[in-house]
Amino acid sequence: MSTFNITWVEAVNRANSHPKLSIDDLWQGCVLLARSPQVFTSAISACDIPSISSDNFTRTVHFGQGPVDRMEQEITLVDRHKVLLPVLIPTTPLTERQFECTVPDTGNRVTTTICHGVSESPEDLYLSFEYSIPYGKVSPEGEEGAKLRAMYRLKAKDNLVTGLATMRDLKSRGKLA
Secondary structure, three states, rough: OEEEEEEEEOOOOOOOOOOOOOOHHHHHHHHHHHOOOHHHOOEEEEOOOOOOOOOOOEEEEEEEOOOOOEEEEEEEEEEEEEEEOOOOOOOEEEEEEEEEEEEEOOOEEEEEEEEEEEOOOOOOOOEEEEEEOOOOOOOOOOOHHHHHHHHHHHHHHHHHHHHHHHHHHHHOOOOOO
16 A cells, blocks of 8 residues: 655744744643643544553544544654764754654554754754655545645644644743743
């Protein structure tokens, strides 16, 4: 079965962005999104997490309306440091953090990645949102496949822009340390 990947990337701290978000703010936002997704979208009415003993856990999200009333998702939070070649950024360890959400029933996966830009500025941050979606019965060729890709491109952009706005609002209200 074919899978398509759609990614949208945004610069986090543009000139007119306020408040500025640090890498720790973004990470706290991703952890909150993993544990309380209803804070980020009105489509989710509740989230049940039986227990969290590590950065891998299962959650059940409940939807207020729509074709599905609940969905089980596997969550992985990854916090790692990378060191790039000294030619690019001399001796600067880079942090890359990811929040991955997989739906076992469908194979759909959404990955949110926080990463540094190429400058040494702590505000030079990027957030990406990637859908990895099996085509299922839809052919990757033709009009149906094109419509599906276009829909997920728009969702990736909207979810990323809305997520950043929510994180800024949370920070301005003191909800992100």
